[in-house]
Amino acid sequence: MSNTPLKIVVVGHVDHGKSTLVGRLLHETGALPEGKVEYLKEVCDKRGMPFEWAFVMDALQAERDQGITIDTSQLRFHTGNRPVLIIDAPGHKEFLKNMITGAASAEAAVLIVDAHEGVQEQTRRHGYLLHLLGLSQIAVVVNKMDLVGWSEARFQEVDAEIRAYLAGIGVTPTHVVPVSARGGDFIKDRSQAAAWYQGPTVLEALDGFAAAATAHDLDLRFPVQDVYKFDTRRIVSGRIESGRLKVGDKLVFSPSGKSARVASIEGWAGSDVTVLSAGAGQSVGFTLDEPIFVERGQIAHLAESAPALAHEVKARVFWLGRDPLALGDRLKLKLSTAEYLVEVAAIERVIDVEDLGSHQGAQVGRNAVAEVVLRSRSAMAFDTFGANARLGRFVLVHGYDIVGGGIVASANDTRNIFQVNHQVTAESRARANAHKGGVLWLTGLSGAGKSTIAMELERRLFQKGWQVNVLDGDNVRHGLCSDLGFTHEDRTENIRRVGEVAHLFAKAGMLVITAFISPYRADRDRVRAIDAEAFHEIHVATGLDACEARDPKGLYRKARQGEIADFTGVSAPYEAPDVPELALNTEGKSVDETVAELLVYVENRFGRAAVDSLSA
Amino acid sequence: MNDLDQLEAQSIYIFREAFNRLDKIAMLWSIGKDSNVMLWLARKAFFGHVPFPVLHVDTSYKIPEMIEFRDRVAKEWNLPLIVGQNKAALESGMHPSQGRVNCCSALKTEGLKALLAEHGFTGVIAGIRRDEEGTRAKERVFSPRNDTNEWDVRDQPPEFWDQFKTDFAPGTHLRIHPLLAWTELDVWRYIAREGIPVVDLYFAKHGKRYRSLGCAPCTGSIASTASTVEEIVEELETTKTSERAGRAQDKESEDAFERLRAAGYM
Known part of the structure; x- marks a missing residue:
């Protein structure tokens, strides 16, 4: 007979009688300590209320005050065939986190339904979550049968209702048992109250549950918990989640892909037993035959049965x-x-x-x-x-x-x-970032809206998690190009430097947005030539009249008055792109509208679909 | 793996999580059987080492044999022991006669609080078990305490799939409970299997033994003839008396223990 208790969680809608059922089970199996029932009777008397079985589990003052279970609790009893650890979970919607805390560790579940109220919101939610948590053994208990006069017809209705719902999520209950938890009918012993019911009692239903299968037969998975070096040994420690691990096994650590052999399975100073293998569930430590880099979070496995990546x-x-x-x-x-x-x-x-x-x-x-x-x-x-x-x-x-x-x-x-891949390629960067790197080269007249558009685009992309950076006159003229003026030669050199820097960023996986007038076609073509595939020329095609009418910094006015020499569009040429990748007409549009248009282009050319097509 | 192997593996996993995820941890050592088992498990988890301080909050009212045992084992196992005491409360005459719950609060809870503050521990490993008492049954393995050491029992974090709460605000700390899933019987069966030393007070002399150890004035002995670990295991397999039955401070009111715990008691 196993000493390992079967873990069972009791769930269901608030007030359908979970704690009462558990209290009753403990009492019927003789699991309550001496004096506990008398003590709780005293507590109930003091409060001027009838005896409440739920108080066995509801240990918190607030739980007794409100008559509801707030947090999950665990108690033990013996069915006569096996020890059971019973987990009582709250049914109130507000305490779902506590219900999950209780249910996640269970091997089987009892879903309780009030015979009078039938299937309710939390009945369904709990049923659904049990399934999601991986519990497939579920027994249904229809409680408070005494309140419906032990009506077989009512029982059949509730039975059909809960079976239909569970079938929808792919679960077949092991049994549906009519009970009165308060009265003790069909908990341990059969009752005269319902001669029509031939199925098992609750205890018999619990005895029918199978213990959780161990994960010995699955592939080896050893998530590294820590690496210790308390003495001369460098011990990789953790718990074997599934499969077996043996001295001599060649382990691969994912996602790093590094590999080495198990040199020894370590004991502690107090033990001189040599261990050659260990299996699922054991917390162990081992040394490796090569000093490869291993850290917490990596999963050790055998080469032929790798986890997904x-x-x-x-x-x-x-x-x-x-x-x-x-x-x-x-x-x-x-x-x-x-x-x-x-x-x-x-x-x-x-x-x-x-x-x-x-x-x-x-x-x-x-x-x-x-x-x-x-x-x-x-x-x-x-x-x-x-x-x-x-x-x-x-x-x-x-x-x-x-x-x-x-x-x-x-x-x-x-x-x-x-x-x-052990090499960081453009593709691996793109996959990690979920977007490709590249240069979005905004060109156009002063006042066309390049910087405004660039900043807004950067903000929007950053919010989506993109690696993005704007290069504009403000952040290069003060540093990288502080030695340059505005003559033709200096403008050409300025653009050359910005182009080189932009492509370096792009190579590092970033999307770089530049906002320079860059009036000369030849200068832009030279930047394109650094890496034509990464370079996207975006013409912010606001006309001269519109730019001059906006004149946000008063530069056009100064240029017209001759205060600024070589001003693009006024006293220096602007060579518009012949075939830009995209031309944005901003006139009559808001910044948002223009940026939205550009965003569609960026998503298509650099986004998820573009990354997916890299190896398609 | 049998049930004790499973409990051992799980406790070791918890110890290692605490050691890896938290900056500054310490273990409480009450010198009782449970914390001795914890020490044993820690030495297994860390391959013969106990890589964090072991704290004992000394109320000065402990049974003398306990202190003697503490000093002997600490030396033998080379434990980094730190002993704390609320001297101010003792000097002002704090004693169970001033109210058992008051005394526990001052000497244990406040004594511990001072010790934690002094060393800046962010994680405290304690040997409580779910089967000891109703409110402990509702505990988490990693259980947060606020900046005044209080336990918000009404709003505990979710804890499932062995994913513990290891992120917490500065100034708050975590209590870590590696023995939460063990029962009193599991503890004694494990002590028997592993040969873990315990204080002699647990063994019956003249028809009486201690089942739970605390301070001399508040801990009673029970009628028993169990004079070996094996006999204790046998006795517990049939008993229906609760373990803390001999602990007087729990019984001052319906929620005495819950209030003690909410305020920071172990």
């Missing part, structure tokens, strides 16, 4: 944050011992747990479930939840708080899965 995952998440989850939000994703900074790249659908329908949404409200795409700057190593649950689930952190959790449905795009 991608920048983007499609995930099903439950959101617990106070503020809704919105497109573009940046969060910390913790998967096993790894942490990644991710961005919400798409909210594909928000799931309505009431009717299992889905709808489009720009954000995910508190306690809602949604399918989202999360993208990370660095490659993430993981398994899908279906392949290996322990490496396919994660939590999301915002600020100091865990604000949600989720399971990996798939790598979002198989084209994003690639072997990590």
Whole structure:
């Protein structure tokens, strides 16, 4: 007989009797300490209320005061066949985070439904979340049967209602048991109250649950927790999440791709037993035969059975944050011992747990479930939840708080899965950034709107998480080109330097936006020649009359009065591009409209689709 | 892996998370059986080392055998021991006769608070277990305390899939509970299996033994003939009395222990 208790969570809508059922189970199995029932009777008497079984679990003063469970609790009993650790989870919507805290560690669940009220909002939400958390063994208990006069017809209605809902999420309950938790009917013993019911009691239903399968048979996954050097040994430590690890195994560490053999599995000073292998669930430490760089968050595995590697995952998440989850939000994703900074790249659908329908949404409200795409700057190593649950689930952190959790449905795009290259190529930069690098060269007359457009575009792209930078007269004339004036030669040199710098940034993966009049076609062509593929000439084609009418800095007026020499458009030429990649006509349009037009161009040429086409 | 192997592996995982994620941690050592098991687990987690200070908050009312045991084991295992004491409260005559809860608050809770503040610890490892008492059953493994050491039991962080709360605001700290999932019986079975030393007070003499150790004035012994670890295991397999039955400070009011804990008691 195993000493390992089966972990069972009791969930359901508020006030349907979860804590009462648990209190009753503990009492019927003789698990309550001596004097506990008498003590609670005293407490109830003092409060002038009838005896409340729920007080066994509801240990907090506030819980007794309000008659609801606030936080999850755990207690133990023995069914006669096996020890059980029972987790009582709150049913009130406000405490969903506590329900998840309780339910996530369970191997099986009891979903309780009030016979009179039938299936309610939290019944469905809890049922849905159990499934999402990976629990497939669910027994349904229809409680308060005494309040409906033990009506078989009513029981059949509730039975049909809950079975229909669970079938919708792919779950078949192991049993549906009619009970009165308060009266103790069908908890441990059968009851005369319902001769029509032939199924098991609650305890019998619990005995029918299977213990969680161990992950020995899955591929080896060893997420590195820490690397110790307390003495002469350099010990890579962590817990084997699945599979087996043996001395002599050649391990690969993802995502770095480095590999080495296990030289020894380490014991501690108090033990002289030599260990040659270890399996799933064990917290171990080992040394390697080569001093490769290993750090927390990497996953050790065998070469022939690697985890997935991608920048983007499609995930099903439950959101617990106070503020809704919105497109573009940046969060910390913790998967096993790894942490990644991710961005919400798409909210594909928000799931309505009431009717299992889905709808489009720009954000995910508190306690809602949604399918989202999360993208990370660095490659993430993981398994899908279906392949290996322990490496396919994660939590999301915002600020100091865990604000949600989720399971990996798939790598979002198989084209994003690639072997990590040890060289940083333009392509790997583009994949990490989710956009290509390049030079967006804005040219046009003074006052055409180049800087305004450049700054606004930079702001909008930055908000989307782009690596973007504006080069304009203000930030190069003071430093890089402080030795230059405004003669033709100096203008040419100025543009040459800006062009070189812009292309260097572009090579580093950035999108560079430049805002220079750059009046001479030959100068611009020379910049294009540095890397023609990265260079996009954007003509901000505001006409001279409009520019002169705007004259934001009063320069045209000064030029007309002869106070400024060699002023483009007045006393120096402007050579408009013959075939620019894009010409923006700003006249009669707002800055927003112009930037929106440019943004479409940038998204198409540098954005996600352009990155995906790199290896297509 | 049997159940004790699983508990051991999980506790080691928790120790290593705390050591990796937090800057400055320490472990509370009450000298009771649970914290001895914790020390043992820490030495396993860190391959024979205890890489953080071990704190003992001395109320001065501890049973003398406990202090003797502390000093002997600390020397034997080469433990980085720090002993703290609320001297001001003791000098002003603090004693259980002034109210047991008051005394606990002053000597243990305030004594600990002062020790944490002095050393700037951001994580404190404590050996509480869920099966000890109702409010402890609702604890988290990584449990935040605010800047005045208080526990906001009404709004605890979610904790699942072994992803713990390891981010917290400056000035606040975390309590880490590696033994939360263990029972009293698990602790004794593990002590038996591993041969972990415990204070003799746990073993019956003249038909009485201590089941839980605290300060001499507030800790009672129970009727028992269990004089070895094995006999204690046997006794616990059949008992229906709760472990803290001998701890007088819990019984001053319905929520005495909850209030003690919310204020920063272990």
